[in-house]
Amino acid sequence: MVQKSFLEVSEENHSNLVEFIERLRTAGLKLPGHLGKVNKTAVARACGFSREVFQQNPRFARTLDDAIKDLGIDVPQVEEPEPRHSRDKARIMRLEQQLAAARSESHELRRRLRRYEAIVDHMATSGRRVIS
Known part of the structure; x- marks a missing residue:
């Protein structure tokens, strides 16, 4: 069994994030939101990595910020x-x-x-x- 390097895992996770954003874009959907902000936990789970990646890796944070500007946030209506x-x-x-x-x-x-x-x-x- 060959173990992937940190860079390979990072590239794979970033490509998963980009694919997730593209799927939302083609479906005409917005990013999941919670209390007026993007739900980073939901995005990270959908992409298969930890939420902390957005704080630890500036490239992931920039990609998510660009997606927020492009797609917007879907905030559920709270009764x-x-x-x-x-x-x-x-x-x-x-x-x-x-x-x-x-x-x-x-x-x-x-x-x-x-x-x-x-x-x-x-x-x-x-x-x-x-x-x-």
């Missing part, structure tokens, strides 16, 4: 979340208060249980009643 109504906020606040009260009550009941268990243990071992 805006429905605004929370004040009624929902009030309900959430009420439920949070109920949860806090239940937690506090649970904590107090567990404290009492530990105390009563200690009294029962003392009575069982000593046979004497605890006055508290």
